[in-house]
Amino acid sequence: MTTMERQIRSAAQQLLANGQVSCVIGYERSPRGNVRPAFVYQAGDVDRLVWDCDCNLDLVTYVHNFKTPPRRGVPVPKVAIVVRPCDARAINLLIYEQQIKRENVQVIGVTCTGTEVRGQQRLACSLCHERVPVVYDVLIESDVEPDLPVAQEEYADIGEMENWTPAQRLEYWTHEFDRCIRCYACRQACPGCYCFECVAEQVDPHWTSIALELPEKHFFHVMRAFHLAGRCVACDACEAACPMDIPLSKLNRKLAKEVEALFGYRTGDDPRTAPPLATFSPDERLRM
Amino acid sequence: MAEDTFEPKIVGFLCNWCSYAGADLAGTSRMRYPQNLRIIRVPCSGRVDPLFVLKAFQDGADGVMVLGCHPGDCHYQQGNYFAQRRYALMHRLLEFTGLEPDRLFVEWVSASEGKKFADVTTAFTDRIRSIGPSPLKRQPAAAPVLAAQEVTQ
Amino acid sequence: MMKVLTQSQLGGWLDGLARNLCLVAPTSSEGKLVYQKVDSSDGIAWGFQRTDMSPKAWLFPATEPIAIIAQGANTGIVDPPPPGRTVLFGVRPCDARGALAIDALFLGRNPTDGQYAAHREATNLVGLTCPQMWDTCFCTVVGGAPNGADGLDILLTQVDDLYAVQVVSEKGAALAADMRGDEQPVALPEPALTRGLPTLRSSEEWKGHFEDVFWQSVGDRCLGCRVCTFVCPACRCFDVRDEVVSRRPGLQAIERLRAWDACTISAYRRIAGGHNPRPTQLARLRNRFYCKFSYYPDDFGPLGCVGCGRCIDACPVGIDILEVITAVEQMSLQA
Numbered sequence A: 001m002t003t004m005e006r007q008i009r010s011a012a013q014q015l016l017a018n019g020q021v022s023c024v025i026g027y028e029r030s031p032r033g034n035v036r037p038a039f040v041y042q043a044g045d046v047d048r049l050v051w052d053c054d055c056n057l058d059l060v061t062y063v064h065n066f067k068t069p070p071r072r073g074v075p076v077p078k079v080a081i082v083v084r085p086c087d088a089r090a091i092n093l094l095i096y097e098q099q100i101k102r103e104n105v106q107v108i109g110v111t112c113t114g115t116e117v118r119g120q121q122r123l124a125c126s127l128c129h130e131r132v133p134v135v136y137d138v139l140i141e142s143d144v145e146p147d148l149p150v151a152q153e154e155y156a157d158i159g160e161m162e163n164w165t166p167a168q169r170l171e172y173w174t175h176e177f178d179r180c181i182r183c184y185a186c187r188q189a190c191p192g193c194y195c196f197e198c199v200a201e202q203v204d205p206h207w208t209s210i211a212l213e214l215p216e217k218h219f220f221h222v223m224r225a226f227h228l229a230g231r232c233v234a235c236d237a238c239e240a241a242c243p244m245d246i247p248l249s250k251l252n253r254k255l256a257k258e259v260e261a262l263f264g265y266r267t268g269d270d271p272r273t274a275p276p277l278a279t280f281s282p283d284e285r286l287r288m
Numbered sequence B: 001m002a003e004d005t006f007e008p009k010i011v012g013f014l015c016n017w018c019s020y021a022g023a024d025l026a027g028t029s030r031m032r033y034p035q036n037l038r039i040i041r042v043p044c045s046g047r048v049d050p051l052f053v054l055k056a057f058q059d060g061a062d063g064v065m066v067l068g069c070h071p072g073d074c075h076y077q078q079g080n081y082f083a084q085r086r087y088a089l090m091h092r093l094l095e096f097t098g099l100e101p102d103r104l105f106v107e108w109v110s111a112s113e114g115k116k117f118a119d120v121t122t123a124f125t126d127r128i129r130s131i132g133p134s135p136l137k138r139q140p141a142a143a144p145v146l147a148a149q150e151v152t153q
Numbered sequence C: 001m002m003k004v005l006t007q008s009q010l011g012g013w014l015d016g017l018a019r020n021l022c023l024v025a026p027t028s029s030e031g032k033l034v035y036q037k038v039d040s041s042d043g044i045a046w047g048f049q050r051t052d053m054s055p056k057a058w059l060f061p062a063t064e065p066i067a068i069i070a071q072g073a074n075t076g077i078v079d080p081p082p083p084g085r086t087v088l089f090g091v092r093p094c095d096a097r098g099a100l101a102i103d104a105l106f107l108g109r110n111p112t113d114g115q116y117a118a119h120r121e122a123t124n125l126v127g128l129t130c131p132q133m134w135d136t137c138f139c140t141v142v143g144g145a146p147n148g149a150d151g152l153d154i155l156l157t158q159v160d161d162l163y164a165v166q167v168v169s170e171k172g173a174a175l176a177a178d179m180r181g182d183e184q185p186v187a188l189p190e191p192a193l194t195r196g197l198p199t200l201r202s203s204e205e206w207k208g209h210f211e212d213v214f215w216q217s218v219g220d221r222c223l224g225c226r227v228c229t230f231v232c233p234a235c236r237c238f239d240v241r242d243e244v245v246s247r248r249p250g251l252q253a254i255e256r257l258r259a260w261d262a263c264t265i266s267a268y269r270r271i272a273g274g275h276n277p278r279p280t281q282l283a284r285l286r287n288r289f290y291c292k293f294s295y296y297p298d299d300f301g302p303l304g305c306v307g308c309g310r311c312i313d314a315c316p317v318g319i320d321i322l323e324v325i326t327a328v329e330q331m332s333l334q335a
Helices: A003-017 A043-048 A059-066 A085-096 A156-162 A166-178 A185-189 A214-227 A237-241 A249-263 B019-028 B050-058 B079-096 B114-131 C007-020 C093-106 C114-122 C170-176 C203-208 C214-221 C227-231 C281-300 C310-314 C321-334
Strands: A023-029 A035-040 A079-083 A105-110 A138-140 B010-015 B037-042 B063-068 B104-108 C002-005 C022-029 C032-037 C063-070 C076-078 C086-091 C123-128 C154-159 C162-167 C182-184 C238-243 C253-260
Touching (some): A003 A023, A003 A105, A035 A043, A035 A059, A079 A085, A085 A105, A166 A214, A166 B079, A214 B079, A237 A249, A249 B079, B019 B037, B019 B063, C093 C123, C093 C281, C203 C281, C203 C321, C214 C281, C310 C321
Parallel strands (some): A023 A079, A105 A138, B010 B063, C123 C154
Antiparallel strands (some): A023 A035, C002 C182, C022 C032, C154 C162
16 A cells, blocks of 8 residues: 555545545456546445556546435535546536536545556656646645656647648548447546537437447547537546547647637636636637 | 539528628629528527537538628627637637638628628639538448339338 | 368468458457458458457447438338348357347347348358457356357367368358368367356346345446447347438438447436436446346346456446456355
8 A cells, every 4th residue: 555545545534434525436446456436435445445557537527426416305415536637627627617516525636647558658647747636625645756757748749630631630530430439438438528418319409310430420529529628628538438549639639729829728727717618808819 | 423513512601690691782782602502590600509510511511601790790799709719619620630621611791791791602612612522521321322213112 | 070271271261252252350450459341361360369349240230221211203111232241250159149149139039120130141150269268258157168159150260270160050061162171180179268257146136136235336437338338249229210311412311220329328218208217327237237147038038248358348447247247146145
């Protein structure tokens, strides 16, 4: 057990024992040795919680399961979540969008040094400049000075693709979307995707057919990326969840790059600032 | 359809108060502009969900125009400001996923700008005609297309 | 005595198949192994262990028109054109049993599903024995075996550099007729089996554990996506919708499309008016396991799971069907 794990377990134990939360959402190791989400309801159970570089799914998506009371007359449940800096931004986003109240979430923020998938550091992590979450109730600090990789230019790969011809980009995305099986794992793993009925499934209006074919897959991914414009926190849970290893984060990061350039905005800095598509400036003139 | 007789399908989302009125003015003034344009009248350019644009491309449009009121002149005060932000982002996203940037055209056309409407429509149609059919259009299905005559009761 | 092929003889036979009909085999796309049409045996991802997607899509397409309502002089409903002759090569014994499981639904009831029947009729399954059970495999738990021939037309077993050919069905005999190889005495190796796997309990016992607190622990984690269902060789639920905008430019028609769907998704059982008989993710995920191990065998005969383990690898949140089977075994032993 590392120092960070001890701190996380101790924080969870206190929150549960005091009755401040009914559930702590963190990470655990499965019997096979893989890290997966953990839901701890009892103070005596906190030893399940772990923290290491394999913890790479955004747990904030589960907050949508605790938004409404289980029965009428019962208050909304309070939960604690273990968050990395990227995840913490999602909390601010959801507070702004009135999905959760700040007082119903205890944020166990972790000083993150990057997470890995199959032994390789995730692209999102190698580009991340943030180590401390923007919001937390408890801060779990790393006891070791991290051996941080040299921070790369955040949008280098996006910039490179921007230099290709449209035909080259179309070929790239056609090749990538071909593997897509429209399983919606990306959507379900994303804390920003919580529509009761997704446009991809709506019958009326009829946006797109149920076919698992290229035009529908293209539509779904472009549409989802656009619906996350100015809302995506670059946690890359979508890419981590994708069973076909489609580089979904490129779509979201392209928009994040434009949002930052056009509006000087980064998602989730605080819970009171409106995302750029929820507001406007009367004097701006943008190339449309 | 042979390449040299390619006539593009252009879809235009025109806001009722400015650009649609501008198109009306072009018509009543007998200004000529290409017949390729299919106009969809919306109350405001802010009503034009960027998904309309994507769906238009998927369902057969070679080019899409979104025309609205000039900033400050929106009948609903703010709609076109939102449209400006949305299209600034949607255009860049569509470009990034392989659509030629010239296929989407967003512009402000007022009710008195009949000539501007005719001019931009003509220029846009000519441009789309020169760059050819849209790559996002559905391709014919692999299985042989059934002719109506093959249908049995 | 069995016919034995060298790698080159096998390649030659497959090349012939690729020329004359549609040959489908495991291919690699950005490291993901999927069954695709190949032009020759060179396109095959030889040495694969388990593919990421099962070959199910070639018998039960992910998207298929089940009726085309064409408009015009003679408006009416047409059946879509029948599939061409297809050979699926490199099918693992578990995937073949998956096809048998799906058969029980589409072919085992009256009326049969005409399109599925047409795909089955037009398709041959050429299997490849697994030399061992891999990390997440558990076919033996659900009545299968790494060298099982159920549901296959031909089963090939690799013995050193050679392939021993076992003709399983009449269709297989016809297909194998032009295989060039020598008859030799062959000792087929026994595949290495995983030890210590749980025992699957009966449908009746599963029913007794429906309200166990265990389901909360997996239900909490489930994201409600469709990955597990789509990679599964035995899952067969689908959505049907009339699509007004023609997928065939130039044809004025409405297509009644069916496409894969999954009971894990929140909208699956939601009915007009908004009521959802399985309103929580717990209920939906539990249903998935109960369908495989209780409802489906009760109603149709075979289990709804063949032990391929793809869902274990593919699930983004580590939901493990073998863990579920083990938990139910524990529940039964403690009862």
